Amino acid sequence: MAKLYELRLYVAGKTSKSVVALENLKKICEEHLKGQYSIEVIDLLERPQLAEGDQILAIPTLVKKVPEPVRKIIGDLSNVEKVLVGLDIRPRTTS
Template sequence: MQEEEINYELRLYVAGKTAKSVTALANLKKYCEEHLKGQYVIEVIDLLVQPQLAEGDQIFAIPTLVRKVPEPIRKIIGDLSNEEKVLVGLNIRPR
């Protein structure tokens, strides 16, 4: 059996454990498990801990999801509760 490769590198920017941040991460994990099982990695960056990292991805609002790979880079702002919008934004075809 062939090892599945990581096709999606996702970075979620949050500021502490706010309700929106927690919801965004929960929603993101759910969608990834449903549509990208075994093909993704999620990096959560807390800007209260590492504020300097906001500049690199030009983060102006939180929570913000950044798809680093595959290119082009895409960003989605908000709690990611609209699954269809997230899948379209990340260019993921529902299974």
């Protein structure tokens, strides 16, 4: 059975960096985790108390909750290779 990835993206409002991070995350997930992921976007302007639980120090930050280990990636997620390594997803090999 395939692993399910629970991802949280912490943002602060609808800044261009936050929007780009979400777009990049969706693209990566659709390409590498199709049907195996859920994304929860948490806007810290609306719910600042949630930053403490995942120890969020910078925005945007992606947190992979499941499968363990918990991993964090800071930034707009434009470096696909870094995101794949950070999420512990092996890039697909092309034949």
